[in-house]
Amino acid sequence: MRLASLLAATAFLGIAAARTGPNPPNRLTGFSAAGERVERDWEAKFKAMPSPDSQRSYMRHLTARPHHVGSPYDSANAQWILAHFKSWGLDAHIERFEVLFPTPRDRLVELVAPTRFKASLAEPTVPGDPTSAQHAEQLPTYNAYSIDGDVTAPLVYVNYGLPSDYDELARHGVSAKGAIVIARYGNSWRGVKPMVAAEHGAVGCIIYSDPADDGYGQGDTYPKGPYRPKEGVQRGSVMEMQLYPGDPLTPGVGATHDAKRLARADAPTITKIPVLPISYGDAQPLLAALGGPVAPEPWRGGLGITYHMGAGPARVHLVVTSNWDIKPVYDVIATIRGSTEPDEWVVRGNHEDAWVNGAEDPTAGQVAMMEEARALGTLLAQGWHPRRTIIYAAWDGEEPMLLGSTEWVEEHADELRQKAVAYLNSDTNDRGYLFAGGTPSLARFVSDVAKDVEDPETHLSVWKRRMLADIGNARSDDARKRARDTGVLRVGPLGSGSDYSGFVDHLGIASLNIGFGGESNGGGVYHSVYDDFYWYTHFSDTSFVYGRALSQMGGLSVMRLADAQVLPYDFVNLASTVQGYVTELQELLQSEQDETAERNREIQEGVFAATSDPWHPTIAPPVESLPPHLGFAALQNGADSLTRSADRYAKTFAALEADTAYAAGEPAVNALLVQAARRLTDKRGLPGRPWYTFELEAPGFYTGYGAKTMPAVREAIEQRKFPLAQQQIETVGSVLGAEAALIDSAATMLGHTPR
Ligand SMILES: [Zn+2]
Incomplete structure (x- = not known):
């Protein structure tokens, strides 16, 4: 390292912190000045190519018929996408897996006392919306991977169905034991609701969309406006993916034809009690028939009734049975082989399967990705040679629970562990603001890409608008x-909810998830028959200009990751994020201690005995022991070494960028850097769920999609398993130490690179 370079590096960092404006003359991270000029030329050509009109025509085709897993049109769409990839000059094939995918056989929800009512469980045709009439091909409303069951029991309303809601019920003397619970969608991933209900002894679970959250409480309903109509139902998977996503019968291995399979009865991710989703039209008579305590204010939704908790006098008969078939999933995989570092892979994916016609989810993202692939194919024909290998994947089976991507990741795990640079995901797309979730080492990278993409409405950069x-x-x-x-x-951290989960959570591959939203109202028809071409072209990104912006975000990200001379990971942001997590964990323990003390004081002073309802007095819970102090030194030491290594690496990296003599690229350093995110895994996995090996984040056991950061420690504290928490502090601390050592080696290599 030369002194002049170091000074230049310091100056460069100062400028970097002050960058602003819609069209800043960014230095491209990881490129020499000469490399950047070449890259910028190719990027300018690329950015002009994605076409809104093409996206509209792809969407019209892909959403013409229902295309869920196992349907004829799902397979036809895979073939259609394959033919397009090939016609654009990409080396493409279909990879097939065989997965357990239940489809509805019997579904019944009926009120049998004190009055009778039978739920329609049907989404009617909307006049003017042609595909809403395709009833014969539509998958009926259901929650996939519900266990079969036929139960009759008193009904209990459990609000969102979270553990704290059951605490509230207990304070009112209401138990879910032996009951069928009715929970509203929202505030957690849906699969958490039947899991928590079963833990509290419920025998069945109904989930409905309350109009306050999802319907006329939000705005005009479809077809007058974009929001959920009275009969609209949110389908969705309730698989217990907190254990592992993908095929329930083949955890950890690809579900190939010959794979060794669990018996269905032994598959732990199928629910323990039957569960079915219903509309608010169907939910109203059930909720109106409930007695018991009046539900507390935060529990009341938008129906014109007084919400009660139950139990009873409403009694409900619930029947759910499925056809438990093995169905094929077809992943369409297209490869562009890297010219100089072919054993480093940049993977880009979006799913193509839908619950029904799926315009917003997932076709809006799929057609944007297809336009990227077409444009990159054109660049190849014009002489572009990406350094690294690029893989485009149109995943099947995302909706049932990430089947296509998870099985592909498991099948190719060894190679991915060795070669994957990053995974870039998109899924739904609407109009409005850029959102990006991902691994902290890619936050600055995706921000820089966003500075070079124009927002279609404001003509600022999408970075500036956000x-x-x-x-x-x-x-x-x-x-x-x-x-x-x-x-x-x-x-923000990713958690789960789309196809990045196998990449980041299982293998520790740096990942990003991007899309636009916040202006149109994408949730209003989510997972219903009304998420279709008519709805999308009337209420969402009607001119597909945000589709083009997504293509530009995705394509530029892929090109830069594939072409950079030094991989553009930002470990300074990683280290400061990790420091933040460590502080949060200490605060979490402190607040658990404070809250427990406060609760015990209230119990001892009899606060819980007071109630506004003399007929239903609240019941005080027992006094709890205070959480102990834990030693956080291992985590703090790990985080501090990470900070030191990251700073050292950043200085070396900036010096290299400022060095006009540097031009060639740094293959040896890149080979090491590729492993940086993998080093943040522990191959034993998180406590009780070995499929999840990434120590920075995972979907929360009781929140589902919502991410828990440093989950091994955080969830042990939340679940009051303090000896486990102490043990996991040591484990995560040593993982951070190993990451710091890798970054340190990379800094040393970079500093000694001959020029
Ligand atoms: Zn989706």
Whole structure:
């Protein structure tokens, strides 16, 4: 390292922190000056290519008929996408897996006392919306991977069905034991609701969309407006993916034809009690028939009734049975082989299967990705040679629970562990603001890409538009200042909910999930028959200009990751994010201690005995023991070494970028850097769920899609398993130490690179 370079590096970092404006002359991270000029030329050509009109025509074709897993049109769409990839000059094939995918056989929800009512469980045709009439091909409304069952029991209303809701019920003397519970959608991933219900002894679970959250409480309903109509139902998987997603019968291995399979009765991710989703039209008579305590204010939804908790006098008969068939999934995989570092892979994916016609989810994302693939095919024909290998994947079977991507990741795990640079996902797409979730080491990278993509409405960069919104929405002056000063978008942890899960959660591959939303109302027809071409072209990104912006975000990200001379990971952001997680864990323990003390005080002072309803007095819970102090030194030491290594790496990296003599690329350093995210895994996995090996985040056991950061420690504290928490602090601390050592080696290599 030369002194001149170091000074240049310091100056460069100063400039980097102050970058602002819609069209900043960014230095491209990981490129020499000469490399950047070449890259910028190809990028300019690329950006002009994605076409909104093409996206509209692909969507019209792909959504013409229902295309769920195992349907004829799902397979036809895979063949159609394959033919397009090939016609664009990509080396493409279909990879087939065989997975357990239940479809409905019998479905019944009826009120048998005190009055009778039978739920319609049907989504009627909407006049003017042609595909809403395709009843013969539509998958009926259901929750996939519900166990079969036929139960009759008193009904209990459980609000969102979270553990804290059952605490509230207990305080009112209401138990879910032996009952059928009715929970509203929202505030957690849907599969958490039947899982928690079963833990509390319920025998069945009904999930409905309350109009306050999802319907006329939000705005005009379809077809007058975009929101969920009275009969609209949210389908969806209730598989217990907190254990593992993908085929329930082949955990950890690809579900190939000859794979060794569990017996269905032994598959732990199928629900323990039968569960079925219903509309608010069907839910109203059930909820109106409930007695018992009046539900507390936060539990009341938008139906014109007084919400009661039960139990009873409403009694419900619930029947759910499925055809438990093995069905094929067809992943369409297209490869562009890298010219100089072919054993480093950049993977880009979006699913193509839908619950029904699926315009917003997932076709809006799929057609944007297809336009990227077409444009990259054109660049190849014009002489572009990406350094690294690029893989485009149109996943099948995402909706039932990430079947296509998970099986592919499991089948290719060894190769991916060795070669994967990053995985870039998209799924739904609407109109409005860029959102990006992902691994902290890619936050600055995706922010820089966003500075080079124009927002179709404001003509600012999509980065600037999102930044202005964050400043406007900031809750405090401090948060506003942070939003204004940073050049980096808020890139939250991923958790689960789309096809990145196998990549990041199972293998520890740096991942990003991107899309646009926030202006149109994409949730209003989510997972119903009304998420179709008519709805999308009337209420969402009607001119497909945000589809083009998504193609530009996705394509530029892929090109930069594939072409960079040094991989553009930002370990400074990784380290500061990790420091934040460690602080949060200490605060979490402190607040658990404070809250327990406060609760015990209230119990001892008899606060819980007071109630506004003398007929239904609340019942005090027992006093709990206080959480002990834990030693966080291992985590703090790990995080501090990470911070030191990251700073050292950043200085070396900036010096290299400022060095005009550097031009060639750094294959040896890249080979090491590829392993950086993998080093954040522990191959034993998280406590009780070995499929999840990434120590920075995982879907929460009781929140589902919502991510828990440093989950091994966090969930042990939340679940009051304090000896386990202490043990996991040591484990995660040593994982951080190993990551710091890798980054340190990379810095040393980079500093000694001959020029
Ligand atoms: Zn989707």
